[in-house]
Each structure stands twice: as structure tokens, then as C-alpha cells.
Amino acid sequence: MVLRIDAVSSRRQFHFGLALFLCLGITACSRDGQTQPPQVGPGCLADTGNLERRRVERVVDGDTLHLVGGDRVRLVGVNTPEIGRDGRADEPLARDAQRALAEMLSSAQEVWLQDGKQRSDRYGRRLAHAFDGDGVSISGRLIARGLGFHVVIAPNDRYASCLQAEEAHARSGRSGVWNESAFAATPVVALQPGQGGFTRVSDRVTRVSFKQNGWWVQLGGKVGVQIDGDARSRFSRAQLRSLQGREVEVRGWLIPMKGDWWMMSLDHPSMLHVVGDSVN
CATH class of the missing domain: 2.40.50.90 (OB fold (Dihydrolipoamide Acetyltransferase, E2P))
Incomplete structure (x- = not known):
């Protein structure tokens, strides 16, 4: 019905x-x-x-x-x-x-x-x-x-x-x-080898780059957050550049990669916020 x-x-x-x-x-x-x-x-x-x-x-x-x-x-x-x-x-x-x-x-x-x-x-x-x-x-x-x-x-x-x-x-x-410590945002240094699945990662932005295979926000030198395809239309380069050196929290599905680093895809701004901002 x-x-x-x-x-x-x-x-x-x-x-x-x-x-x-x-x-x-x-x-x-x-x-x-x-x-x-x-x-x-x-x-x-x-x-x-x-x-x-x-x-x-x-x-x-x-x-x-x-x-x-x-x-x-x-x-x-x-x-x-x-x-x-x-x-x-x-x-x-x-x-x-x-x-x-x-x-x-x-x-x-x-x-x-x-x-x-x-x-x-x-x-x-x-x-x-x-x-x-x-x-x-x-x-x-x-x-x-x-x-x-x-x-x-x-x-x-x-x-x-x-x-x-x-x-x-x-x-x-x-x-x-x-109110559960198991779900607290994880700093990059605390990620375990092979850790994956839905995760909140909180760390300092060490690099922002714009490449053919996507726009990238790197956290703690170990997590590459990729913004690709249609997702780019929801972000601006200026906004992403402004994150350099700031502590941010991202959420999504973490993928462990070879070489002791991780990747996460991001396609909506609400999945990322600057730590300390009042709006979640």
C-alpha cells in the first residue's frame, strides 16, 4: 500500500x-x-x-x-x-x-x-x-x-x-x-594494523592535495581521505585548503592499505568537521 x-x-x-x-x-x-x-x-x-x-x-x-x-x-x-x-x-x-x-x-x-x-x-x-x-x-x-x-x-x-x-x-x-569509549574518535597513531570498517578518525591535517585520482585530505600522515567524482561538487578547494594544519574528525568506512596506511572515501561535507566546531 x-x-x-x-x-x-x-x-x-x-x-x-x-x-x-x-x-x-x-x-x-x-x-x-x-x-x-x-x-x-x-x-x-x-x-x-x-x-x-x-x-x-x-x-x-x-x-x-x-x-x-x-x-x-x-x-x-x-x-x-x-x-x-x-x-x-x-x-x-x-x-x-x-x-x-x-x-x-x-x-x-x-x-x-x-x-x-x-x-x-x-x-x-x-x-x-x-x-x-x-x-x-x-x-x-x-x-x-x-x-x-x-x-x-x-x-x-x-x-x-x-x-x-x-x-x-x-x-x-x-x-x-x-558515552561509549569503544566509539570514541581514534587518533591516527592509535589505529591498529589491518583495522577497518566504520570508524571516526580525529587528527591533524598534514596535507591537502588535488590530483587526477581525487582530492585528498591527509590525516596524521597515515590516513588518506579521498574526495572523488561527483563528490567534488559538494566541496570547494578553498575550504579544503583551509583545513591544512587543523585538527578534524572524519567518519566513514576505513580501508587498510599496504604500507601501513589507510584510505577513506568522503562524499559529503557532513562527514567531516573541524574539532571544536559547535556544529557536528
Whole structure:
């Protein structure tokens, strides 16, 4: 079933981390065909577009759902702690995020989906923004509780500013992952050989360069952050040059390379900030 959001009289918007709570006009169809306006609370609210109502078969982890009918859905905008597999232990709060996601589904185990601009990932999973029955972003609710990190992988940057503000609130309150030493930003010198996966790296920018194979921001002389392809349009050379010598934090998927160095791809400015800035 498709839920059409007919109009948005106003929506929650954010400017430099300050939230303005406004009212969203949203209409949902009940099972008997009558339209009922859901009760909308604070949160990142769905904008105009179609929301597809789907039943959930299984909550895989804090950011992945298996739907009745076979679709696998990776929630856009959030990365939650990993549940251990192949003999590895769970990351802290992984089960909390999984349980929280399950509790955010409707009593009928339903979720409302809005496809990302990029509709699938390399694993064949559907990439979608997920909402509860009130039209509130589930990714936003998880982030606000500190049960996941805000991530932006372009072109799926819809709701990015709203989710960023939710994270700023969780971070300032030291909620969840922001109060776990396991998730603290790692200086380059503390990276372990072969370390990879989702990581927050914080260190001084030792070099900024612009090459044919990408624009590069080097941290601590050991981590090369690559900005390539369409991502270049979201950054300016002047802004990147201004990072020289400053301490920054970047987040993303760290790839260990030969020769005791690491690489990370960056395609959205919200995944990098100068340490000490008030805006996350």
C-alpha cells in the first residue's frame, strides 16, 4: 500500500543545530479506507512524496530490515553498532539498537518507506528512508537516542540537516554511543594494523592535495581521505585548503592499505568537521 503525503503545511527545519518545531500535514489511510491524521511528535518528519507501507518479517540489526516478500532494506542516514558474526562479539549497544528498531515498528509490524535517490547498494539491499506511523524518521529516532551515528552517502542526502541536528543533541547529552569509549574518535597513531570498517578518525591535517585520482585530505600522515567524482561538487578547494594544519574528525568506512596506511572515501561535507566546531 502506498501512503501519499498530500501536503506539508510546514516542517521541522534546522539551522546551525537549532530546531524549529513546526507542524506537518500528513494523511494516512486506515484499513477501512477512512483517512486518519496521525499524531505527529517531534522528530525528522517525512516531506512530500509517496510512502510505501510494508510489513516487516525480521529486524536483522539496528539499521537493517527483512520485509515480508523478500526485500532487504538498509535504512538510509544511520549506522548502528554491529551485531557480532563469525565468532566476533557484538559491539556495545548493538542489541539495544536492534530492540529499539523493533519497538519503533507499528503493532502490525509495519514500516513506511521512501526510496533513496540511489535505490540499492552493492549488496543488493534496498536503500530507503524509514518512517513510523506518525511520519517520523526511524533513523532520526535511533540517532536521537544515541543508538547510531548519522552518515551521509550521496546522493542519499535527503533529511541530512535534520538528522545531523538530532545527532548534535545526542552528542551534547552524551547519549548512547557518545558515552561509549569503544566509539570514541581514534587518533591516527592509535589505529591498529589491518583495522577497518566504520570508524571516526580525529587528527591533524598534514596535507591537502588535488590530483587526477581525487582530492585528498591527509590525516596524521597515515590516513588518506579521498574526495572523488561527483563528490567534488559538494566541496570547494578553498575550504579544503583551509583545513591544512587543523585538527578534524572524519567518519566513514576505513580501508587498510599496504604500507601501513589507510584510505577513506568522503562524499559529503557532513562527514567531516573541524574539532571544536559547535556544529557536528
